[in-house]
Amino acid sequence: MGTVQHILFGRFLSPYVRRVAVSLNVYGIDFEQRIISAVGDEAEREAINPVGRVPALQIPSGEVLIDSAAILDHLDEIAGAQNPLIPRTGANRRNALRRIAIATGAIDRSMAANAERRRPTEQQDSARLDRLLRQAQQGYGELERDLGDKEFFDGAQMGQADVTCAVGVSFFNHIFPGSLAGQSFPNLIRLTIACENRPEFFSVPIS
Numbered sequence: 001m002g003t004v005q006h007i008l009f010g011r012f013l014s015p016y017v018r019r020v021a022v023s024l025n026v027y028g029i030d031f032e033q034r035i036i037s038a039v040g041d042e043a044e045r046e047a048i049n050p051v052g053r054v055p056a057l058q059i060p061s062g063e064v065l066i067d068s069a070a071i072l073d074h075l076d077e078i079a080g081a082q083n084p085l086i087p088r089t090g091a092n093r094r095n096a097l098r099r100i101a102i103a104t105g106a107i108d109r110s111m112a113a114n115a116e117r118r119r120p121t122e123q124q125d126s127a128r129l130d131r132l133l134r135q136a137q138q139g140y141g142e143l144e145r146d147l148g149d150k151e152f153f154d155g156a157q158m159g160q161a162d163v164t165c166a167v168g169v170s171f172f173n174h175i176f177p178g179s180l181a182g183q184s185f186p187n188l189i190r191l192t193i194a195c196e197n198r199p200e201f202f203s204v205p206i207s
Contacts, residue, residue, distance in 0.1 A: 006031040009045075010054030012204050015107050015171040016068040017055040019164050023072055025200035026163070027079035031057075069104075072160060085160035092154060099143060099153055099161035106139030107168040114175050133179065136172060140165075140180055140188060147187040151194070158195070166195035174206055 006024065008031050010017030024031050036044050036054055045052040049066045057065045057074075065071045076084040086100070087093040113132035116124060143165055147153055153161045169192040172179050182189040195201050 006060065007034055007058040008032070009034045009036050009048055009056040009058070011035055012207050013171075013174075014054060015111075015164075015167045016104075018171075018204060018206065019160075019167045020055050020057060020068050020071050020075075021204040022163050022167065022200050023075055023085060023160065025203060026085065026158070027075055029075070029079060076160075083157070085158075085163065087154075087159070096154070096159055096161045099146065100164050102139045102142055103161065103164040103168050106136045106143075107164075107171065109133070109136035109139065110168070110172045110175065110179075133176065137179065140169065140172070140185060144185050144188050147191060149187065152191070158198075162191060162195060166192040166201070170196060170206060 012018045048056045055068055057071045076086055086096050109132045113129055116129045152158050169180055169188050
């Protein structure tokens with residue numbers, strides 16, 4: 001990959017930024033983090049991405065890639081020729097994409113729940129908050145059953161479904177402590193602990 005730095009824009013508190021950072025680490029791609037808040041720094045975010053969202057990744061050509069799914073697709077293309085984090089074809093790819101879709105859906109619900117909770121008390125919709133939390137937990141419940149007693153979703157090798165799921169579980173339990181308790185989600189907690197103990201994860205802590 002040479003010595004040219006990739007620049008990742010965003011905070012690791014964002015599970016979407018963090019899953020990109022972990023994936024860069026898995027592939028051994030050096031990068032520099034530029035912290036831009038997903039809440040503040042509006043003008044700076046819009047200068048990088050016209051719709052004001054992070055993550056964004058500046059690659060050595062100077063291009064800026066936006067949206068974590070597009071960024072991960074690019075990383076698989078340039079660095080995952082032998083062992084892409086998302087399988088190239090077939091049932092394994094379909095299964096990975098399904099798991100990732102459930103995990104990102106659960107992440108979206110947990111982020112929306114956090115936003116709802118942060119609204120002024122008189123504007124909060126408690127029914128909506130409960131629904132969002134329930135849907136997030138239901139998504140992780142499906143992944144809990146899918147993982148079963150396997151080390152990773154596809155067996156012995158960590159893939160993007162594992163990365164995204166572990167990042168999402170850590171985020172959910174960070175903003176809503178105890179939402180995914182070990183007694184109810186033992187397989188996901190086991191996976192998340194194993195992932196968080198890997199250098200690819202603990203070098204980019206939630207912050």
